[in-house]
Amino acid sequence: MSAGLLLVGASGLAREVLAAGITGVVGILDDDAALHGTEIGGVPVVGGIDDAAARDEQLLVCVGRGAARRAVVQRLRDQDVTAERYARYVARSARVGDTSSIGPGSILLDGVVVTADAAIGAHAVVMPNCTITHDDVLEDYATLAAGVALGGGVRVGEAAYLGMNAAVRQGVGIGAGATIGMGAAVLDDVPAGDTWAGVPARPLRSHR
Template sequence: MAGEGVLLVGASGLAREVLAAGMTGVAGILDDDVSLHGTEIAGVPVVGPVADAAAGNEQLLVCIGPSGTRREVVRRLGRLGVAAERYATYVARSARMGTTSDVGSGSILLDGVVVTADARLGRHVVVMPNCVITHDAVLEDFTTLTSGVALAGGVRIGEAAYIGMNAAVRQGLSIGAAATVGMGAAVLSDVPAGEIWAGVPARRLGVTK
Protein backbone atom coordinates (compact mmCIF):
# COMPACT_ATOMS: atom_id res chain seq x y z
CA MET A 1 0.00 0.00 0.00
CA ALA A 2 2.97 2.28 0.57
CA GLY A 3 4.99 3.50 -2.38
CA GLU A 4 8.67 3.30 -3.21
CA GLY A 5 11.29 4.54 -0.79
CA VAL A 6 9.71 3.54 2.52
CA LEU A 7 11.83 3.46 5.67
CA LEU A 8 10.70 1.19 8.50
CA VAL A 9 11.29 2.68 11.94
CA GLY A 10 12.31 -0.06 14.36
CA ALA A 11 14.29 -3.24 13.60
CA SER A 12 11.64 -5.27 15.38
CA GLY A 13 9.61 -8.43 15.09
CA LEU A 14 6.83 -6.26 13.71
CA ALA A 15 9.16 -5.01 10.96
CA ARG A 16 9.93 -8.60 10.03
CA GLU A 17 6.22 -9.43 9.98
CA VAL A 18 5.52 -6.48 7.66
CA LEU A 19 8.27 -7.63 5.32
CA ALA A 20 7.09 -11.25 5.46
CA ALA A 21 3.55 -10.11 4.61
CA GLY A 22 4.88 -8.80 1.31
CA MET A 23 5.49 -5.08 1.72
CA THR A 24 7.52 -3.81 -1.23
CA GLY A 25 9.55 -0.68 -1.85
CA VAL A 26 11.30 -0.74 1.53
CA ALA A 27 14.55 1.20 1.23
CA GLY A 28 15.90 0.52 4.71
CA ILE A 29 15.30 0.31 8.44
CA LEU A 30 16.08 2.91 11.10
CA ASP A 31 16.92 1.82 14.65
CA ASP A 32 18.79 3.41 17.56
CA ASP A 33 20.69 0.19 18.35
CA VAL A 34 24.09 1.02 16.83
CA SER A 35 25.11 -2.64 16.88
CA LEU A 36 22.49 -3.23 14.15
CA HIS A 37 23.74 -0.52 11.81
CA GLY A 38 25.19 -2.06 8.67
CA THR A 39 23.37 -5.35 9.23
CA GLU A 40 20.25 -6.63 7.48
CA ILE A 41 16.80 -7.62 8.73
CA ALA A 42 15.06 -10.03 6.35
CA GLY A 43 17.35 -8.77 3.60
CA VAL A 44 16.70 -5.07 4.25
CA PRO A 45 19.63 -2.94 5.49
CA VAL A 46 19.57 -1.15 8.84
CA VAL A 47 20.83 2.22 7.63
CA GLY A 48 21.03 4.42 10.72
CA PRO A 49 19.30 5.83 13.82
CA VAL A 50 15.69 6.93 14.06
CA ALA A 51 16.65 10.62 13.97
CA ASP A 52 17.89 10.18 10.39
CA ALA A 53 14.23 10.14 9.31
CA ALA A 54 14.18 13.92 9.68
CA ALA A 55 16.89 14.39 7.04
CA GLY A 56 15.12 12.62 4.17
CA ASN A 57 11.81 12.64 2.36
CA GLU A 58 11.05 8.93 2.26
CA GLN A 59 7.76 7.63 3.58
CA LEU A 60 7.94 6.18 7.08
CA LEU A 61 6.23 3.25 8.78
CA VAL A 62 6.77 2.92 12.53
CA CYS A 63 7.16 -0.80 13.28
CA ILE A 64 7.18 -0.76 17.07
CA GLY A 65 4.77 -3.11 18.82
CA PRO A 66 4.00 -1.53 22.22
CA SER A 67 1.41 1.21 21.85
CA GLY A 68 2.97 3.73 24.22
CA THR A 69 6.46 3.33 22.78
CA ARG A 70 5.13 3.73 19.22
CA ARG A 71 3.39 6.94 20.26
CA GLU A 72 6.55 8.32 21.86
CA VAL A 73 8.60 7.62 18.73
CA VAL A 74 6.04 9.39 16.54
CA ARG A 75 6.03 12.36 18.90
CA ARG A 76 9.83 12.43 18.89
CA LEU A 77 9.86 12.45 15.10
CA GLY A 78 7.33 15.27 15.13
CA ARG A 79 9.65 17.35 17.31
CA LEU A 80 12.37 16.71 14.72
CA GLY A 81 10.15 18.16 12.01
CA VAL A 82 8.69 15.00 10.45
CA ALA A 83 5.29 15.89 8.99
CA ALA A 84 2.24 13.66 9.36
CA GLU A 85 2.02 13.41 5.57
CA ARG A 86 5.20 11.34 5.45
CA TYR A 87 3.69 8.30 7.14
CA ALA A 88 2.78 5.33 4.98
CA THR A 89 -0.05 2.88 5.64
CA TYR A 90 0.35 -0.86 5.09
CA VAL A 91 -2.55 -3.27 4.60
CA ALA A 92 -1.49 -6.82 3.75
CA ARG A 93 -2.89 -8.28 0.54
CA SER A 94 -4.80 -10.96 2.45
CA ALA A 95 -6.47 -8.43 4.77
CA ARG A 96 -10.07 -7.48 3.96
CA MET A 97 -11.22 -3.88 4.41
CA GLY A 98 -14.90 -3.10 4.10
CA THR A 99 -15.61 -0.40 1.53
CA THR A 100 -17.22 1.85 4.15
CA SER A 101 -14.38 1.55 6.68
CA ASP A 102 -11.35 3.83 7.01
CA VAL A 103 -7.77 3.39 8.21
CA GLY A 104 -5.47 6.24 9.19
CA SER A 105 -1.93 7.03 8.12
CA GLY A 106 0.88 5.08 9.73
CA SER A 107 -1.32 2.08 10.46
CA ILE A 108 -0.44 -1.56 9.83
CA LEU A 109 -2.94 -4.39 9.13
CA LEU A 110 -1.34 -7.80 8.74
CA ASP A 111 -2.43 -11.07 7.12
CA GLY A 112 -5.96 -12.33 7.62
CA VAL A 113 -7.35 -9.19 9.26
CA VAL A 114 -11.04 -8.57 8.55
CA VAL A 115 -12.59 -5.13 8.94
CA THR A 116 -16.30 -5.03 8.11
CA ALA A 117 -18.66 -2.06 7.82
CA ASP A 118 -18.24 1.54 8.96
CA ALA A 119 -15.26 0.94 11.23
CA ARG A 120 -12.77 3.74 11.90
CA LEU A 121 -9.11 2.98 12.54
CA GLY A 122 -6.96 5.92 13.58
CA ARG A 123 -3.31 6.79 12.95
CA HIS A 124 -0.48 4.39 13.78
CA VAL A 125 -2.84 1.56 14.71
CA VAL A 126 -1.31 -1.94 14.57
CA VAL A 127 -3.57 -4.95 13.89
CA MET A 128 -1.80 -8.29 14.00
CA PRO A 129 -2.85 -11.37 11.98
CA ASN A 130 -6.36 -12.82 12.01
CA CYS A 131 -8.11 -10.09 13.98
CA VAL A 132 -11.78 -9.33 13.30
CA ILE A 133 -13.08 -5.77 13.64
CA THR A 134 -16.81 -5.57 13.04
CA HIS A 135 -19.30 -2.83 12.22
CA ASP A 136 -18.96 0.64 13.71
CA ALA A 137 -15.89 -0.17 15.79
CA VAL A 138 -13.53 2.72 16.51
CA LEU A 139 -9.81 2.24 17.17
CA GLU A 140 -8.20 5.47 18.27
CA ASP A 141 -4.62 6.42 17.44
CA PHE A 142 -1.80 4.06 18.48
CA THR A 143 -4.10 1.17 19.40
CA THR A 144 -2.56 -2.31 19.21
CA LEU A 145 -4.58 -5.48 18.57
CA THR A 146 -2.44 -8.61 18.82
CA SER A 147 -3.18 -11.81 16.92
CA GLY A 148 -6.70 -13.19 16.90
CA VAL A 149 -8.52 -10.36 18.69
CA ALA A 150 -12.25 -10.12 17.99
CA LEU A 151 -14.18 -6.87 18.42
CA ALA A 152 -17.96 -6.97 18.23
CA GLY A 153 -19.98 -4.14 16.72
CA GLY A 154 -19.66 -0.63 18.12
CA VAL A 155 -16.65 -1.33 20.33
CA ARG A 156 -14.41 1.68 20.99
CA ILE A 157 -10.72 1.24 21.81
CA GLY A 158 -9.03 4.28 23.36
CA GLU A 159 -5.72 5.82 22.34
CA ALA A 160 -2.65 3.62 22.91
CA ALA A 161 -4.66 0.74 24.40
CA TYR A 162 -3.21 -2.75 23.98
CA ILE A 163 -5.42 -5.82 23.45
CA GLY A 164 -3.79 -9.22 24.00
CA MET A 165 -3.85 -12.27 21.76
CA ASN A 166 -7.25 -13.94 21.22
CA ALA A 167 -9.13 -11.51 23.46
CA ALA A 168 -12.78 -10.82 22.65
CA VAL A 169 -14.76 -7.67 23.42
CA ARG A 170 -18.56 -7.64 23.63
CA GLN A 171 -20.66 -5.35 21.47
CA GLY A 172 -20.88 -1.67 22.37
CA LEU A 173 -18.18 -1.62 25.05
CA SER A 174 -15.30 0.81 25.53
CA ILE A 175 -11.67 0.09 26.36
CA GLY A 176 -10.10 3.22 27.83
CA ALA A 177 -6.96 4.98 26.70
CA ALA A 178 -3.69 3.22 27.59
CA ALA A 179 -5.58 0.24 29.04
CA THR A 180 -4.27 -3.32 28.64
CA VAL A 181 -6.46 -6.37 28.07
CA GLY A 182 -4.73 -9.72 28.64
CA MET A 183 -4.60 -12.54 26.13
CA GLY A 184 -7.64 -14.78 25.95
CA ALA A 185 -9.77 -12.34 27.93
CA ALA A 186 -13.54 -12.13 27.48
CA VAL A 187 -14.43 -8.49 28.06
CA LEU A 188 -18.05 -8.12 29.18
CA SER A 189 -17.94 -4.61 30.67
CA ASP A 190 -16.19 -1.31 29.99
CA VAL A 191 -12.49 -1.16 30.86
CA PRO A 192 -11.43 2.20 32.37
CA ALA A 193 -8.45 4.10 31.04
CA GLY A 194 -5.06 2.99 32.29
CA GLU A 195 -6.24 -0.29 33.84
CA ILE A 196 -5.14 -3.89 33.25
CA TRP A 197 -7.89 -6.47 32.80
CA ALA A 198 -7.69 -10.20 32.11
CA GLY A 199 -9.61 -13.44 32.56
CA VAL A 200 -12.95 -14.98 31.61
CA PRO A 201 -14.89 -12.91 32.25
CA ALA A 202 -12.25 -10.17 32.34
CA ARG A 203 -11.68 -8.39 35.64
CA ARG A 204 -9.39 -5.65 36.89
CA LEU A 205 -5.88 -6.76 37.85
CA GLY A 206 -4.15 -3.42 38.32
CA VAL A 207 -3.05 -0.29 36.54
CA THR A 208 -0.56 0.37 33.74
CA LYS A 209 2.63 2.24 34.56
Protein backbone atom coordinates in the same frame (compact mmCIF):
# COMPACT_ATOMS: atom_id res chain seq x y z
CA MET B 1 8.79 12.59 -1.93
CA SER B 2 10.77 9.47 -2.67
CA ALA B 3 8.84 6.38 -3.67
CA GLY B 4 10.81 4.35 -1.15
CA LEU B 5 9.75 3.32 2.33
CA LEU B 6 11.70 3.18 5.59
CA LEU B 7 10.67 1.00 8.51
CA VAL B 8 11.36 2.66 11.86
CA GLY B 9 12.43 0.05 14.41
CA ALA B 10 14.35 -3.18 13.76
CA SER B 11 11.72 -5.14 15.66
CA GLY B 12 9.68 -8.31 15.47
CA LEU B 13 6.88 -6.18 14.02
CA ALA B 14 9.21 -4.99 11.25
CA ARG B 15 9.96 -8.63 10.40
CA GLU B 16 6.22 -9.41 10.42
CA VAL B 17 5.60 -6.57 7.97
CA LEU B 18 8.41 -7.76 5.71
CA ALA B 19 7.14 -11.35 5.84
CA ALA B 20 3.67 -10.17 4.87
CA GLY B 21 5.04 -9.05 1.51
CA ILE B 22 5.32 -5.28 1.78
CA THR B 23 7.09 -3.74 -1.22
CA GLY B 24 9.29 -0.71 -1.69
CA VAL B 25 11.20 -0.94 1.61
CA VAL B 26 14.66 0.56 1.10
CA GLY B 27 15.92 0.47 4.67
CA ILE B 28 15.31 0.24 8.40
CA LEU B 29 16.11 2.90 11.00
CA ASP B 30 17.02 1.86 14.54
CA ASP B 31 18.91 3.50 17.39
CA ASP B 32 20.95 0.37 18.12
CA ALA B 33 24.25 1.29 16.49
CA ALA B 34 25.33 -2.36 16.57
CA LEU B 35 22.66 -3.08 13.96
CA HIS B 36 23.78 -0.40 11.54
CA GLY B 37 25.17 -1.97 8.40
CA THR B 38 23.46 -5.30 9.07
CA GLU B 39 20.30 -6.64 7.46
CA ILE B 40 16.91 -7.57 8.90
CA GLY B 41 14.89 -9.82 6.63
CA GLY B 42 17.17 -8.89 3.76
CA VAL B 43 16.69 -5.13 4.30
CA PRO B 44 19.66 -2.99 5.42
CA VAL B 45 19.64 -1.07 8.68
CA VAL B 46 20.74 2.32 7.36
CA GLY B 47 20.86 4.55 10.42
CA GLY B 48 19.18 5.81 13.55
CA ILE B 49 15.62 7.01 14.02
CA ASP B 50 16.55 10.69 13.94
CA ASP B 51 17.96 10.20 10.43
CA ALA B 52 14.37 10.09 9.16
CA ALA B 53 14.16 13.88 9.37
CA ALA B 54 16.96 14.31 6.82
CA ARG B 55 15.54 11.77 4.36
CA ASP B 56 12.50 11.93 2.10
CA GLU B 57 11.15 8.36 2.02
CA GLN B 58 7.80 7.50 3.52
CA LEU B 59 7.90 6.01 7.02
CA LEU B 60 6.20 3.15 8.85
CA VAL B 61 6.84 2.97 12.61
CA CYS B 62 7.30 -0.70 13.54
CA VAL B 63 7.56 -0.48 17.32
CA GLY B 64 5.47 -3.00 19.21
CA ARG B 65 3.64 -1.18 22.00
CA GLY B 66 1.46 1.83 21.35
CA ALA B 67 3.06 4.13 23.91
CA ALA B 68 6.48 3.45 22.37
CA ARG B 69 5.13 4.17 18.86
CA ARG B 70 3.61 7.40 20.14
CA ALA B 71 6.97 8.43 21.63
CA VAL B 72 8.75 7.80 18.31
CA VAL B 73 6.15 9.78 16.34
CA GLN B 74 6.37 12.66 18.82
CA ARG B 75 10.15 12.61 18.60
CA LEU B 76 9.99 12.85 14.82
CA ARG B 77 7.24 15.49 14.98
CA ASP B 78 9.64 17.62 17.03
CA GLN B 79 11.96 17.40 14.02
CA ASP B 80 9.19 18.57 11.67
CA VAL B 81 8.29 15.13 10.31
CA THR B 82 4.63 15.55 9.37
CA ALA B 83 1.74 13.09 9.11
CA GLU B 84 2.08 13.12 5.33
CA ARG B 85 5.35 11.20 5.62
CA TYR B 86 3.66 8.12 7.07
CA ALA B 87 2.54 5.23 4.91
CA ARG B 88 -0.29 2.79 5.64
CA TYR B 89 0.21 -0.94 5.20
CA VAL B 90 -2.63 -3.38 4.61
CA ALA B 91 -1.53 -6.94 3.82
CA ARG B 92 -2.84 -8.41 0.58
CA SER B 93 -4.83 -11.05 2.45
CA ALA B 94 -6.53 -8.50 4.72
CA ARG B 95 -10.05 -7.41 3.83
CA VAL B 96 -11.27 -3.87 4.54
CA GLY B 97 -14.82 -2.73 3.83
CA ASP B 98 -15.31 0.22 1.52
CA THR B 99 -16.95 2.30 4.27
CA SER B 100 -14.13 1.82 6.79
CA SER B 101 -11.11 4.11 7.17
CA ILE B 102 -7.47 3.63 8.16
CA GLY B 103 -5.26 6.43 9.46
CA PRO B 104 -1.67 7.22 8.48
CA GLY B 105 1.01 4.93 9.82
CA SER B 106 -1.35 2.06 10.62
CA ILE B 107 -0.50 -1.59 9.92
CA LEU B 108 -2.97 -4.41 9.21
CA LEU B 109 -1.37 -7.83 8.79
CA ASP B 110 -2.49 -11.08 7.14
CA GLY B 111 -6.03 -12.30 7.57
CA VAL B 112 -7.40 -9.16 9.22
CA VAL B 113 -11.07 -8.47 8.47
CA VAL B 114 -12.54 -4.98 8.85
CA THR B 115 -16.23 -4.83 7.99
CA ALA B 116 -18.52 -1.77 7.76
CA ASP B 117 -18.04 1.79 9.01
CA ALA B 118 -15.08 1.05 11.24
CA ALA B 119 -12.49 3.77 11.92
CA ILE B 120 -8.86 2.89 12.58
CA GLY B 121 -6.76 5.81 13.74
CA ALA B 122 -3.13 6.71 13.11
CA HIS B 123 -0.28 4.33 13.91
CA ALA B 124 -2.56 1.50 15.05
CA VAL B 125 -1.27 -2.07 14.69
CA VAL B 126 -3.59 -4.99 13.95
CA MET B 127 -1.83 -8.35 14.02
CA PRO B 128 -2.89 -11.39 11.95
CA ASN B 129 -6.41 -12.79 11.93
CA CYS B 130 -8.15 -10.05 13.90
CA THR B 131 -11.80 -9.21 13.28
CA ILE B 132 -12.99 -5.60 13.51
CA THR B 133 -16.73 -5.31 12.91
CA HIS B 134 -19.24 -2.57 12.17
CA ASP B 135 -18.81 0.84 13.79
CA ASP B 136 -15.72 -0.12 15.77
CA VAL B 137 -13.19 2.62 16.54
CA LEU B 138 -9.49 2.04 17.17
CA GLU B 139 -7.93 5.25 18.40
CA ASP B 140 -4.36 6.26 17.57
CA TYR B 141 -1.59 3.85 18.62
CA ALA B 142 -3.97 1.04 19.63
CA THR B 143 -2.60 -2.50 19.28
CA LEU B 144 -4.57 -5.69 18.64
CA ALA B 145 -2.52 -8.87 19.02
CA ALA B 146 -3.21 -11.89 16.82
CA GLY B 147 -6.75 -13.26 16.79
CA VAL B 148 -8.54 -10.44 18.62
CA ALA B 149 -12.28 -10.18 17.84
CA LEU B 150 -14.30 -7.01 18.40
CA GLY B 151 -18.08 -6.95 18.41
CA GLY B 152 -19.90 -4.05 16.77
CA GLY B 153 -19.58 -0.55 18.19
CA VAL B 154 -16.49 -1.24 20.31
CA ARG B 155 -14.15 1.66 21.03
CA VAL B 156 -10.47 0.94 21.78
CA GLY B 157 -8.71 3.91 23.35
CA GLU B 158 -5.41 5.48 22.46
CA ALA B 159 -2.40 3.19 22.99
CA ALA B 160 -4.54 0.41 24.49
CA TYR B 161 -3.28 -3.16 24.03
CA LEU B 162 -5.47 -6.24 23.51
CA GLY B 163 -3.69 -9.59 23.93
CA MET B 164 -3.93 -12.61 21.64
CA ASN B 165 -7.39 -14.04 21.08
CA ALA B 166 -9.13 -11.54 23.36
CA ALA B 167 -12.80 -10.93 22.54
CA VAL B 168 -14.77 -7.75 23.28
CA ARG B 169 -18.56 -7.65 23.46
CA GLN B 170 -20.45 -5.22 21.26
CA GLY B 171 -20.68 -1.66 22.52
CA VAL B 172 -17.91 -1.98 25.10
CA GLY B 173 -15.23 0.69 25.55
CA ILE B 174 -11.57 -0.04 26.28
CA GLY B 175 -9.94 3.00 27.90
CA ALA B 176 -6.74 4.71 26.77
CA GLY B 177 -3.62 2.83 27.78
CA ALA B 178 -5.55 -0.18 29.07
CA THR B 179 -4.20 -3.73 28.71
CA ILE B 180 -6.39 -6.77 28.02
CA GLY B 181 -4.90 -10.20 28.69
CA MET B 182 -4.67 -13.11 26.27
CA GLY B 183 -7.91 -14.95 25.72
CA ALA B 184 -9.93 -12.50 27.83
CA ALA B 185 -13.67 -12.09 27.27
CA VAL B 186 -14.43 -8.42 27.89
CA LEU B 187 -18.09 -7.83 28.73
CA ASP B 188 -17.88 -4.44 30.49
CA ASP B 189 -16.19 -1.10 29.90
CA VAL B 190 -12.51 -1.05 30.90
CA PRO B 191 -11.25 2.18 32.51
CA ALA B 192 -8.19 3.96 31.14
CA GLY B 193 -4.93 2.47 32.34
CA ASP B 194 -6.45 -0.70 33.81
CA THR B 195 -5.26 -4.26 33.17
CA TRP B 196 -8.03 -6.85 32.80
CA ALA B 197 -7.86 -10.59 32.18
CA GLY B 198 -9.94 -13.73 32.42
CA VAL B 199 -13.32 -15.08 31.31
CA PRO B 200 -15.20 -12.94 31.95
CA ALA B 201 -12.48 -10.32 32.21
CA ARG B 202 -11.91 -8.65 35.57
CA PRO B 203 -9.45 -5.94 36.66
CA LEU B 204 -6.00 -7.04 37.84
CA ARG B 205 -4.52 -3.67 38.67
CA SER B 206 -4.82 -0.01 37.79
CA HIS B 207 -2.11 2.30 36.42
CA ARG B 208 -4.14 5.45 36.97
